[in-house]
Amino acid sequence: MYEGLIFAGFGGQGVILSGKLLCIAAMNEGKHVSHIPSYGAEMRGGTANCSVIVSDDEIGSPLVPHPTAAVVLNNPSLIKFEPRLQPGGLLVYNTSLIDVKPQRTDITIVGIDANDLAQAEGSSRAANMIALGLLVKKKPDLCSLDALIKALDKAVSARNKELNDINIACLKKGYQAG
Amino acid sequence: MSEKVLMKGNEALAEAAIIAGCRHYFAYPITPQNEIPAYMALRMPMVEGTFLQAESEIASINMVYGASAAGARVMTSSSSPGISLKQEGISYLAGAELPAVIVNMMRGGPGLGNIAGSQADYFQATKGGGHGDYHIIVLAPGNVQELADLTIRAFDLADEYRIPVMILGDGFLGQMSEPLVLPKPTGKKFDKSSWALSGAKGRDHHIVYSLRLTPEHALEELNIRLQERYAAISEKEILFDTYRADDAEFLLVAFGTSSRLCRNAVNILRKEGIKAGLFRPITLWPFPYDELEKAAEKVRMVLSVEMNAGQMIEDIRLALGKDKDIQSYGKMGGVVPEVDEIVEKVRSYGTR
Amino acid sequence: MAQDNAKLVYDRPEALVDRAHHYCPGCGHGIIHKLLAEIIDDAGIRENTIIVAPVGCSVLAYFYLNVDGCEAAHGRAPAVATGIKRVHGNSKHVLVYQGDGDLLAIGTAETIHAANRGENLTIIFVNNAIYGMTGGQMAPTSLAEQKTKTSPYGRKVADFGQPIRACEMINTLEAPVFIERCAVNSVKNILKTKKALKKAVKNQVEGRGYSFVEILSMCPTGWGIKPVDALKWVEDAMIPYYPLGNFRDR
Known part of the structure; x- marks a missing residue:
């Protein structure tokens, strides 16, 4: 298997963390993984994204020009990445914040009310976890839900660890919604 | 420490340098290697090491020169435009036979270029870059694991041959995270007491220099010695x-x-x-x-x-x-x- | 024998190597080297002292002072000294010897930032208003209308700016603990210079921080005048623009 993924949103939505969490989980289940964020001037202006690859084979370029799946959490990210998806790819988008309608008909499109679902679990900051839970349900080859939950301790910085209960609840909720 | 961890290239390199015993790091910020100074700023105080953000690339490579002359394991890092600025210091390190590790996370050039990964500094790294008949050892890692492993090796090579060693990565390698097992220190010891500056106590004074104007300090003699050393390195240290x-x-x-x-x-x-x-x-x-x-x-x-x-x-x-x-x-x-x-x-x- | 009654009243300092130096007749470097050697001996720090020599006439200072020595690229002495000092901490004493081109032209950034960090160093700045080693070119401290190889019609302020006053510039920074300008053109001034250098070295030994001593010195060869006239030129031309005295002593 080979999955080239994009996680995108604005700064603070935890898109970089989502990618790292997935990498650690997949790594622990024996996959080859890579993660590379947008950086430098590209990340100024409030948008952030990262490219993640999960593969059975060694990874060449860490870049993902044409993702097999994209998780987008705000409007500019949808506009930027929807056109880049491979035909047959998966688009997970955050309907809480995105009011643009996806256009493509050759991809699978799943909208989820990530912010509101996360808020119901205690913090809208965990919207990324809702989306990630949904993603691994739709793409079970990436990793198991259990691996994601176990990887939280490694991926989340010390100052944010108090949110991990909410993160776990949101991962599960997103997974169930998938 | 044989656990597999996910680390960004730049951070894996920085941690490997600390594992290798590097306790002095001098640099100036430049994308796409900024995680190295940030990591060192955080980490060096924990190991009683020195992190110093210099006023320029030029100052930082000369701080490296000073720390190396004093006998320390020392590193600087930068990316292409900054490495151009360091070339003067690299030539002086070569001329004074000082060990040092220099990291170039290459970005697109020429000029200010861009911040994406690139390999356009191959000539600069391998054919000189600074003035004079000299070489530095250039190591080109292909993944984050190797980046960390070669960092350990770079310090040993530098000390063994009293030569600057460059780790030639690129923006992609520096920015990407991959699984790796952090390397162990090799434990090799290098005796620097015959040349390092530590105070002329009970011995003749040591002088670290490359200016050679007189027959008793002939420049040709230094060059011949360097070339013999390069020949030995070419004989023994090839990796592919x-x-x-x-x-x-x-x-x-x-x-x-x-x-x-x-x-x-x-x-x-x-x-x-x-x-x-x-x-x-x-x-x-x-x-x-x-x-x-x-x-x-x-x-x-x-x-x-x-x-x-x-x-x-x-x-x-x-x-x-x-x-x-x-x-x-x-x-x-x-x-x-x-x-x-x-x-x-x-x-x-x-x-x- | 007569020597049995002789009393040794003067000897070469241990910190000065017994070899002929390359400086020109009337040059001030020899005086300053000897002062440094005496101070090192008096303080008993020869075995714990490292001198950083610049690019310029005093590039070979490390051959004359019997202490560990390090050459620095042009202008980079404060950075090199920073590296050495950060390795050894206050167990070793690092003297940084620089000329005017080194300290105030090509190495201005290193000068300012080492001073601003308050590196525990002793900077010895020899200002002779000329580039001596390269054959008498204009320095950042060459006086207005001063004729040099690269200002044959005199230094035109409109083209090259006014000569820079190092002590006054360093004195705008918070960190330095000692700043003084001296000269070596007379016995009286040499003694004052020795006193200032002694304080600047003592400060470092005591871990007090950055000390800066500017020494107005003679370069009769570069100036194209006789050594005796050079002493007078320091007095009549340099000192009026570069006033002697202490700027800071904390």
Whole structure:
């Protein structure tokens, strides 16, 4: 298997963390993984994204020009990445914040009310976890839900660890919604 | 510490330097290697080391020079434009026979260029860059694990040969996170007491210098000594890797990030029944001329894949001469070569 | 024998190597080297002292002072000294010897930032208003209308700016603990210079921080005048523009 993924949103939505969490989980289940964020001037202006690859084979370029799946959490990210998806790819988008309608008909499109679902679990900051839970349900080859939950301790910085209960609840909720 | 962890290239390198015993780090911020100074700023105080953000690249390489002269394991890091500024200091390190580790996470050039990964500093790194007849050892890691492992090796090589060692990565390698097992220290000890500056107590005074104007301190003599050392390094320290190259008819030659793409390309070509293989120099200086010659003995075509206009290809030509068909595929300005294009380049050649 | 009754009243300092130096007749470097050697001896720090020599006439200072020595690229002495000091901490004493081109032209950034960090160093700045080693070119401290190889019609302020006053510039920074300008053109001034250098070295030994001593010195060869006239030129031309005295002593 080979999955080239994009996680995108604005700064603070935890898109970089989502990618790292997935990498650690997949790594622990024996996959080859890579993660590379947008950086430098590209990340100024409030948008952030990262490219993640999960593969059975060694990874060449860490870049993902044409993702097999994209998780987008705000409007500019949808506009930027929807056109880049491979035909047959998966688009997970955050309907809480995105009011643009996806256009493509050759991809699978799943909208989820990530912010509101996360808020119901205690913090809208965990919207990324809702989306990630949904993603691994739709793409079970990436990793198991259990691996994601176990990887939280490694991926989340010390100052944010108090949110991990909410993160776990949101991962599960997103997974169930998938 | 044999646990697999996910780490960003820049941070894995910084931690490996600390594992290697580096306790002095001087640098100036530049993208795409900013995680190295940030990591060192956080980490050095924990190990009673020095992190100093210098006023310039020029100052930082000279702080490295001073710390090395004082006998310490020391490192600086930068990216292409900053490495250009450090060249003066690198030449002085070479002239004064001082060990140091210098990291270049290459970005697109010339000029301010961009911040994407690039391999356009191959000539600068391997052919000099600064003034004078000198070489530095140049190590080109291909993944985050190797980045960490070669960092450990870089410090040992620097101390063993009293030579600056450059780790030549690129923005992609520095920015990407991959699983790795953090390396262990080698524990090798190097006695610097015969030359390091520690105060002239019970011995003649030591002088670290490269100015040689008089017959008793002849410059030619220094140069001969350096060249003998370079010959010994070329003899003993070559590193390279091959992948499915044993029976290859088509040999891709690439280092660092571009070698990763070539590996994918080889697998695709092999599935199609095309016998492709990869030769990956890990030491770019000394370049594995003989080893490449041997690997390319029976191949029909050699394809140099680089993230530049074709720089390493000159060393490939030196290794293989004019009889071999040596092709170039390079992407410039921080653009990554496409695996499909590498495949197509070989495929179209194979069927003609 | 007569020597039995002789009393040794003067000897070469241990910190000064017994070899002929390359400086021109009337040059101030020899005086300053000897002062440094005496101070090192008096303080008993010869075995714990490292001198960083610049690019300029005093590039070979490390051959004359019997202490560990380090050459620095042009202008980079404060950075090199920073590296050495950060390794050894206050167990070793690092003297940074620089000329005017080194300290105030090509190495201005290193000068300012080492001072601003308050590196525990002793900077010895020899200002002779000329580039001596390269053959008498204009320095950042060459006086207005001063004729040099690269200002044959005199230094035109409109083209090259006014000569820079180092002590006054350093004195705008918070960190330095000691700043003084001296001269070596007379016995009286040499004694004052020795006193200032002694304080600047003592400060470092005591871990007090950055000390800066500017020494107005003679370069009769570069100036194209006789050594005796050079002493007078320091007095009549340099000192009026570069006033002697202490700027800071904390």
